[in-house]
Structures are given as structure tokens and as C-alpha cells.
Amino acid sequence: xRQVGTQDHHGERPWWFDAVCYQIxxxxxxxxDGDGVGDLDGIRGRLGYLELLGVDVIVLAGIAGSDPASxxxxxxxxxxxxxxxxxxxxxxxxxxxxxxxxxxxxxxDQGVDGFHLAPRNDPADAVASVVAEYPDRIVIGxxxxxxxxxxxxxxxxxxxxxxxxxxxxxxVLDSPGPRPAWAMAxxxxxxxxxxxxxxxxxxxxxxxxxxxxxxxxRHGEExxxxxxxxxxxxxxxxxxxxxxxxxxxxxxxxxxxxxxxxVEAQLEDEESTLSLYRHAxxxxxxxxxxxxxxxxxxxxxxxxxxxxxxxxxxxxxxNTSAEPVPLPPGEVLLSSRPLVAGELPPGTxxxxx
Numbered sequence: 001x002r003q004v005g006t007q008d009h010h011g012e013r014p015w016w017f018d019a020v021c022y023q024i025x026x027x028x029x030x031x032x033d034g035d036g037v038g039d040l041d042g043i044r045g046r047l048g049y050l051e052l053l054g055v056d057v058i059v060l061a062g063i064a065g066s067d068p069a070s071x072x073x074x075x076x077x078x079x080x081x082x083x084x085x086x087x088x089x090x091x092x093x094x095x096x097x098x099x100x101x102x103x104x105x106x107x108x109d110q111g112v113d114g115f116h117l118a119p120r121n122d123p124a125d126a127v128a129s130v131v132a133e134y135p136d137r138i139v140i141g142x143x144x145x146x147x148x149x150x151x152x153x154x155x156x157x158x159x160x161x162x163x164x165x166x167x168x169x170x171x172v173l174d175s176p177g178p179r180p181a182w183a184m185a186x187x188x189x190x191x192x193x194x195x196x197x198x199x200x201x202x203x204x205x206x207x208x209x210x211x212x213x214x215x216x217x218r219h220g221e222e223x224x225x226x227x228x229x230x231x232x233x234x235x236x237x238x239x240x241x242x243x244x245x246x247x248x249x250x251x252x253x254x255x256x257x258x259x260x261x262x263v264e265a266q267l268e269d270e271e272s273t274l275s276l277y278r279h280a281x282x283x284x285x286x287x288x289x290x291x292x293x294x295x296x297x298x299x300x301x302x303x304x305x306x307x308x309x310x311x312x313x314x315x316x317x318x319n320t321s322a323e324p325v326p327l328p329p330g331e332v333l334l335s336s337r338p339l340v341a342g343e344l345p346p347g348t349x350x351x352x353x
Contacts, residue, residue, distance in 0.1 A: 014148075016148055018290075020056050020214070030043060038244070041072055047080060053222060053278060061116075087111075096124075104127065113138065114131060116141075173211075198273055204349070207318055210290075210307075210309070212292060212293045234259075243262070283351070287333070304318060315328050315351070316349060316351055333351040
């Protein structure tokens with residue numbers, strides 16, 4: 001059983017430095033009491049899955065108006081911490097209008113590990129000042145403020161083309177300020193109908209997880225489900241709502257063909273998107289090559305790129321062209337799709353050392 005600590009797996013940096021943060025829309029994740037709406041006890045019942053997936057931090061969204069002293073939250077915090085998981089609250093706080101202390105302190109007093117704030121500037125560092133009163137707590141924020149991590153959708157906005165993605169990475173890493181927290185959750189919300197459509201999603205997952213900094217995922221993203229709409233998590237079984245709830249209700253808003261995208265189905269498939277995320281996150285957490293806070297770029301064919309984490313041997317290569325391309329020299333650790341005659345196929349990323 002993992003224990004919550006103050007350092008990462010390298011033993012020298014704070015726990016949040018390269019953390020994988022997993023945002024959960026509480027009402028859409030897992031329903032424990034059978035009323036058709038996800039709840040905190042539902043999340044608690046799925047902590048084993050989150051540990052198996054390899055996340056470090058849970059971000060709870062959609063409960064900011066609830067009672068911080070609720071027994072359900074206390075149970076979730078205790079069990080999450082016992083399993084080595086940190087818990088943040090997604091909040092919408094406007095420090096320019098009022099002292100944020102009365103809003104934030106009740107949650108901090110209950111043991112939450114910090115906040116993921118809605119996009120706002122905090123030029124007076126009012127939020128950061130409150131959080132600093134509590135040891136080892138953090139803020140993921142956007143805009144200006146005393147955040148530990150800066151949430152950014154730069155990769156999502158760049159689309160799936162090598163040069164814009166490279167420019168987005170360079171711009172973020174060259175900018176002063178907090179450590180980046182890379183997110184992809186605003187990608188196209190068109191419903192995915194088959195695994196073949198997930199080629200760019202899988203490739204960009206490897207790019208995202210190879211970069212220096214923290215990573216922000218949204219629940220269902222690891223299954224290849226759309227990231228911008230409210231997604232009821234499909235867990236298991238052959239019939240809607242796929243284990244999300246025992247309630248008898250109209251579940252027609254859940255696509256029937258998500259039967260192929262349930263956690264159960266993907267855990268049994270080594271080639272699934274979930275298996276790719278699991279393998280990638282395990283390597284990211286344990287392989288010694290995932291160090292260094294800068295990247296250096298190699299020469300690459302048109303519509304491709306390759307970068308190395310400075311100070312390590314990790315290389316990430318991406319091919320967004322229409323043709324297979326040669327890989328950089330090295331041992332392949334993982335690829336988002338199978339290689340073709342030793343080359344990187346179109347729409348594919350790979351890690352090498």
C-alpha cells in the first residue's frame with residue numbers, strides 16, 4: 001500500500017512536481033447509493049481502479065457547494081490517503097472580490113491537499129497565501145498567481161500536427177512561472193465510434209506523458225472517451241449504463257457501442273487505449289529516463305518531431321505525416337501503435353531510450 005509522502009519517486013522533489021492528476025466529475029463517475037447520480041462513496045469504491053491506473057492525485061469537480069465536513073468526504077480522504085492518493089478540490093474562487101479564506105479553509109481543515117482553480121488571475125496571491133498556511137498543500141491554477149502548477153491546454157489547442165505541437169511545447173517550457181500541468185481534455189468531443197479513430201488520441205497521450213511537468217487527465221480520457229462533455233464512466237457489462245449505477249432510469253444518452261470501451265473490456269485487451277495509458281504511466285513513474293526539466297529537439301522528417309529530455313536518455317518521436325518514417329536510434333520502450341517494418345507509422349508516437 002502506498003503512503004502519502006512529500007516527495008516524488010525520485011526522492012528529491014515535492015509530490016506534485018510530476019504528478020498525474022485525474023479530474024473526476026463526481027456526479028458522472030460512479031453511483032454507490034443507486035439514485036442515478038455519482039457520489040463520493042462511488043469514487044471510494046473505485047479507488048482500486050485509480051491505483052491500478054497509476055494516478056497520483058484525484059481532483060474532485062462538482063461538489064464545491066457541498067458540506068466540507070460531510071462523512072462521505074472524510075471517508076474518501078482517509079481511504080485515498082491510505083492508498084497514497086492526494087485529493088484536490090476543483091473550485092471557482094474570485095480573490096479580487098473577497099477574502100478567499102472563508103471559502104478555502106474549511107476544505108483544507110478537513111484534509112484536502114489543495115485546489116484546482118477555475119481560470120482566474122490572482123495578482124495579490126490571495127489564494128496562495130491561504131493555502132500556504134497549510135503544510136504541503138498546492139494550487140493548480142491558470143493565469144497569474146502563486147500557483148505551484150500552471151494548468152495549460154496548449155497541447156489540445158495545437159491539434160494534431162507536429163509543428164504546432166512543437167511550438168506549443170517550446171512556448172510553455174520557455175515561459176517563466178510555475179511548473180506546467182499539461183492537459184488534453186478539450187479535444188474534439190465528437191463521439192468515438194471505433195478504436196481506429198483514436199490514433200491521434202493515443203499518440204498525443206505519449207507526447208503529453210513524456211514532457212517535464214505534471215499531467216492533468218479527465219475521467220474517461222484514459223478510455224479514449226471524449227473529454228469535453230459530461231461522460232458517465234462505463235465500467236463493465238454489456239448493457240447501459242455499464243456499471244455506473246444500479247438505478248432504473250433512461251440511460252439512452254450513453255452510446256450503446258461504448259460496450260467496447262468499458263474499463264472491463266479494455267483491461268482484458270493489451271492493445272486497448274486503457275492498457276496504453278497504464279503502461280505509459282507506470283513507465284513514467286518508475287523508469288529512470290523520465291528526468292530533466294528541459295527538452296532538446298532533433299532533426300526530423302516533415303510533419304514529425306523528436307525530442308529528448310535533457311539530462312536523461314528518453315526520446316519521444318511523433319509522426320503526424322501520411323507516411324511511415326524511420327525512428328531515431330535507440331531501444332523502443334512503447335509506441336502508440338505497432339511499428340511497421342521498424343518504422344513509425346502515420347499518426348503514431350513512440351518512446352525510446
